[in-house]
Structure formats: structure tokens, C-alpha cells
Amino acid sequence: MNRKSLSIFNLFIFSFLSFNLSAQYGPQLDNRGFEQWTTRNENAVSEPIHWHSGGTATGTWSGFLSSQIEQSSQTRPGTTGSKSVRVFPDSVLGITANGTLTNGRINAGSMSATGSGNYNYTQRSESAFNTPINRLPDSLSVWVCFRSQSTTDKAQVKAVVHGNADYKIIANGTEEPADMRVATAVSSFTRTSTANGAYTWRRLSIPFNNNGPCTDVRYILIAATTNETPGTGSTNDDLFVDDVLLVYNPTLRLEQLAFNEYAVNSTINIPFTLTGTMSPDNLNASANQVIAQLSDANGNFSNPTELGRVTTNTSGSFTVQIPNVPEGQHYKIRVVSTNYPMIGGNIQEISIIDTSSIDDYSASCQIFPNPFNSTLSITTEKTVKNILIYDVFGRLVKNQSASEKQIVLNLNKLSDGIYMLRLDYGDSMSSHRIVKFAR
Numbered sequence: 001m002n003r004k005s006l007s008i009f010n011l012f013i014f015s016f017l018s019f020n021l022s023a024q025y026g027p028q029l030d031n032r033g034f035e036q037w038t039t040r041n042e043n044a045v046s047e048p049i050h051w052h053s054g055g056t057a058t059g060t061w062s063g064f065l066s067s068q069i070e071q072s073s074q075t076r077p078g079t080t081g082s083k084s085v086r087v088f089p090d091s092v093l094g095i096t097a098n099g100t101l102t103n104g105r106i107n108a109g110s111m112s113a114t115g116s117g118n119y120n121y122t123q124r125s126e127s128a129f130n131t132p133i134n135r136l137p138d139s140l141s142v143w144v145c146f147r148s149q150s151t152t153d154k155a156q157v158k159a160v161v162h163g164n165a166d167y168k169i170i171a172n173g174t175e176e177p178a179d180m181r182v183a184t185a186v187s188s189f190t191r192t193s194t195a196n197g198a199y200t201w202r203r204l205s206i207p208f209n210n211n212g213p214c215t216d217v218r219y220i221l222i223a224a225t226t227n228e229t230p231g232t233g234s235t236n237d238d239l240f241v242d243d244v245l246l247v248y249n250p251t252l253r254l255e256q257l258a259f260n261e262y263a264v265n266s267t268i269n270i271p272f273t274l275t276g277t278m279s280p281d282n283l284n285a286s287a288n289q290v291i292a293q294l295s296d297a298n299g300n301f302s303n304p305t306e307l308g309r310v311t312t313n314t315s316g317s318f319t320v321q322i323p324n325v326p327e328g329q330h331y332k333i334r335v336v337s338t339n340y341p342m343i344g345g346n347i348q349e350i351s352i353i354d355t356s357s358i359d360d361y362s363a364s365c366q367i368f369p370n371p372f373n374s375t376l377s378i379t380t381e382k383t384v385k386n387i388l389i390y391d392v393f394g395r396l397v398k399n400q401s402a403s404e405k406q407i408v409l410n411l412n413k414l415s416d417g418i419y420m421l422r423l424d425y426g427d428s429m430s431s432h433r434i435v436k437f438a439r
Contacts, residue, residue: 026248026276027133029103029222033081033243037071046071048085050128052102059109059117064092068099076143076201076242078284084145084242089226089235096233099226101241105129110171113231118171120223122162133220136161137246139207140185141282144224145199145240148191148233155239156228157204158186163216169223171230181212188228195236203282205247220246243282250276252290252344254335255317259395261351262322263420266394270308271317272335272344278313279339287311288339292320297328299349307333322394327354353390353422353431364430365423371435374412378423380405386424389434392417411436 030050038049045055045067054065072086087099095113100106102120109117123129146155160169163180175181185206192200224241227233255271262268270292278288289311293304308320325331329351335344364381378384383405389398397414414436421432 026137026246027135028246029131029220029244032245033079033083034071034085034241035081035083037083050103050131051085052105052129053087053100054090054097054106054108057106057108059107061092061108061111062106065097065106065108066090068097069101072240074145074199074240076145076203076282079143079243079282081243084143084240086238086240087224087226088238089233091235096227096231096235098230098233099239101224101239102222103129103131104167104221104223107168114172116170116172116174118230119168120221121168122166122219122221124164124166124219131220131222132218133161133246134217135248136183136210136217137185137208137220138249139205139247140222141203141205141245141247141280142224143201143203143242143282144189144192145201145242146189146191146226146237147193147195147197147199147239148237149195150234150237151190153233153237154188154190154228155224155226155237156186156188157206157222157224157241158184159206159208159220159222160184161208161217161220162212163214164218167219167221169221178213180214182214182217183208183210183212185209195234195238199240201240201242245277245280245282247280248276250274250278250337250340250342252335252337252342254333254344254346254348256346257333257348257350260349261353261388261390261394261396263390263394264322264324264352264354266322266390266392267319268307268322268333268394269317269319270333270335273315274312274337275315277340278337285339288313288337290316290318290344291336291338292318293334293336294323294325295332295334297326297331299330299332301332301334304334313339322352325352328352353394365432367421367432367434371437372411373437374410376409376411376421376434378407378409380423380425382425382428384423385426388422388424389414390420390422392419 034048036049053069055067072084087101089099090097104122140159161182165180168176185208187206226239253273289309291309292307295301310318334347366379384402387400421434
């Protein structure tokens with residue numbers, strides 16, 4: 001395979017994995033585990049794909065900045081990856097230049113650490129320096145290891161979701177254009193260990209504050225820095241970053257059941273929709289399970305019966321069996337989750353019937369022929385109010401009102417097989433096994 005073909009193949013695989021991840025978790029950052037690295041520009045700057053530091057900065061003073069990031073084999077506990085990114089400060093013309101990692105781009109336009117010409121920004125014209133997003137996350141989760149000489153200095157992780165602009169997070173604490181801010185997530189944190197000390201990791205969960213006037217979600221800009229105050233801190237400090245995850249609060253819903261009446265011991269398909277971040281892959285959480293539960297005959301879930309469960313983080317369906325419970329018209333079925341405990345919406349009421357007392361023959365009811373071909377004749381002593389026919393899976397396949405003692409049913413559309421016929425007389429019911437057999 002030539003180099004061009006290999007690049008296309010790798011791009012296809014990366015896109016496929018990104019698509020699956022997005023389907024599971026919602027829109028995410030590219031290379032959020034910092035596993036893929038590349039060499040950029042004539043200075044051979046090594047950076048994680050889609051992440052940047054001073055080595056690819058723009059601005060008047062960009063030539064004085066070094067990369068200030070490097071690949072590290074120190075990784076957070078429980079990760080499946082083998083790399084993280086180390087961010088470190090540097091001294092530039094006697095000024096401490098804080099180490100910064102961003103998915104946007106750095107601009108070095110001022111000799112003052114807090115000058116308005118120094119900022120991180122989204123560069124829409126260059127795909128490597130912007131991250132499109134079309135949905136607002138609920139929080140940002142990231143693992144950090146901050147080693148510092150000071151017990152009070154704070155590193156910082158900040159994310160801004162913004163509209164369609166080259167948005168700037170400026171060193172003087174301001175942002176531009178302010179009317180393009182949608183939401184902000186920010187965390188400033190003290191050291192996890194001393195400078196040059198142990199690699200102690202901490203997982204941050206940073207909620208987004210919808211504090212902007214803009215509602216047009218277009219991009220997300222993230223900056224992680226070795227000190228929240230520009231130009232301060234020690235050049236012996238360093239910050240390790242690993243496994244960034246945008247978190248979307250999950251939702252769970254039971255989709256419409258195929259029928260609202262089922263027989264004891266029959267099977268039932270449980271379809272459900274599950275969205276958002278279940279079993280976050282940077283949390284080391286147990287795999288999520290979706291459980292189908294049956295209420296008591298009064299629709300009460302205080303002591304539900306478990307029908308079955310499936311291990312999944314995404315939408316799907318699974319098949320369960322109706323247990324041997326008393327007949328009733330007010331049972332309910334719901335779904336719940338385990339990893340992020342939720343009760344699914346669209347709880348549904350069903351009727352359960354007991355087929356164990358089926359009468360093949362009753363003096364008060366004559367059914368013929370049985371087996372039948374296409375029509376079935378019914379003669380009863382009492383007036384039939386309603387006729388119900390169930391297949392062997394307990395699914396209602398025919399529901400017909402009546403007001404007669406002699407009835408002829410046209411059942412030519414039914415497939416060959418065994419069925420259960422229920423005759424509702426208003427004040428009582430009778431059940432009968434019938435068989436369709438095409439001669």
C-alpha cells in the first residue's frame with residue numbers, strides 16, 4: 001500500500017471511529033486522548049493532532065515561543081491509551097510564558113504577559129485550528145496531573161462554546177466577540193503533587209454555564225494552562241492532560257410496545273432509546289445496563305419484577321418473557337438504567353391474560369370446525385360482546401366487537417398455527433385453543 005493510500009485508509013478508520021463515538025456520546029473533540037501526534041512547520045514542531053501550543057503560534061512575538069508541550073507516557077489511571085500531553089512553562093526574554101495547550105491557536109502579539117495581543121483563538125479558515133460542534137455539552141470531563149512548587153498557584157482548564165466567529169480567550173481575562181459566547185466551563189485547581197514529584201492524577205468534571213447571549217452553537221475552544229494568571233508560576237511546574245470528554249446528560253425512553261395485551265409466558269420485545277453519555281470511557285465506570293421491569297397488577301413499581309436486562313450504552317431492544325402472574329388489566333412496563341440511574345419515559349400499561357385454563361370444549365360454547373381453514377363458526381349460550389385472538393407469542397392479532405350468540409369469523413389472513421380465542425361476555429370470559437390448518 002503506497003503512502004497516499006495508507007493516509008486515506010487511516011483517515012477512513014479515524015472517521016469511522018469518530019462517527020461511532022459521536023453516535024454514542026454526542027459530538028466530541030478530535031484526538032481527545034492525545035494518542036496521535038504529528039510534526040508541523042519548518043521547525044519540526046511535534047504536536048498532538050488537532051491540538052496546539054506555542055510552536056504553531058501566530059503574532060509578532062510568535063518566533064520567541066517554543067512548543068511548550070511534549071508527548072508523555074504518563075497516563076491517567078485506568079486509561080486504555082498509552083500517551084498523554086505534558087504542558088510546561090518557559091522563560092521568554094525574562095518573562096514566564098505559561099505553558100498552554102489549545103484545540104484552537106495561540107497568538108503572541110504582546111510583550112506583556114497580560115497584553116490584549118496574547119490570546120487563544122478559533123481560526124475558522126484553518127480546519128486544524130477549529131473544532132465545529134452542533135450541540136451544547138452539559139459538562140467537560142478531563143484528567144489532569146499538575147505538579148507545582150507552590151501550594152496556592154492554580155493551573156486552569158477553560159472551554160468556551162461560541163457562535164460563528166474567530167473567538168478569542170484573551171490573556172487579560174476578557175473574551176471577544178462577547179456577543180458570540182454561548183456557554184463557558186472553567187476550573188482552576190491547585191497542584192496534585194509537588195514539582196518533579198509523583199504523577200498524581202485528578203479527574204475534573206466541569207459544568208457548562210450558559211452565560212452567553214448567543215444561542216447559535218458552532219464551535220468549542222479549549223485552553224489548558226500551567227497557571228491561571230499569565231506570566232506567573234515557576235518554570236519547574238508542569239501540567240499533564242489526558243482523556244478529554246464532552247459529557248451530555250443521558251435520556252432513556254421506552255418506545256411503543258407492539259401490543260397492549262400479552263399472555264402469561266409469552267415473549268415481548270422491549271424497544272428503547274438511550275442518548276447521551278452512559279458509561280463515560282474516562283471514568284472507569286461499570287458498563288451500563290438497561291432493565292425492563294413489570295409492576296404489580298395495580299401498576300405499582302414499589303417492588304417491581306425484573307423481566308430482563310441488556311448491557312449497552314446506546315439505543316436498542318431486547319426480548320423478555322411475561323412471568324406467571326395473575327390476570328390483570330393495569331400492569332405497567334418500564335425501563336431503567338444502572339450506570340446513570342434513570343427511570344425511562346413513556347411507561348406503558350398492559351393487560352396480562354392467563355392461558356393455562358384454556359377450554360378446548362365447553363357445553364356452553366361450540367367452535368367449529370377446529371382445525372379450520374379460513375372461517376370459524378361460534379355458537380354460545382350467552383351474547384358475546386368482544387372477540388380476541390392471540391398468537392403463540394401472546395400478541396393480539398384480532399380484536400372484533402360483537403353482540404351475538406352465533407358468529408362466523410373470516411380468518412383467512414391468519415397464518416397457519418395455534419391461536420388462543422377469548423370470548424368476552426361482559427360479565428365473564430372463556431378461552432379456547434383454535435388451530436388454523438390449510439388443507
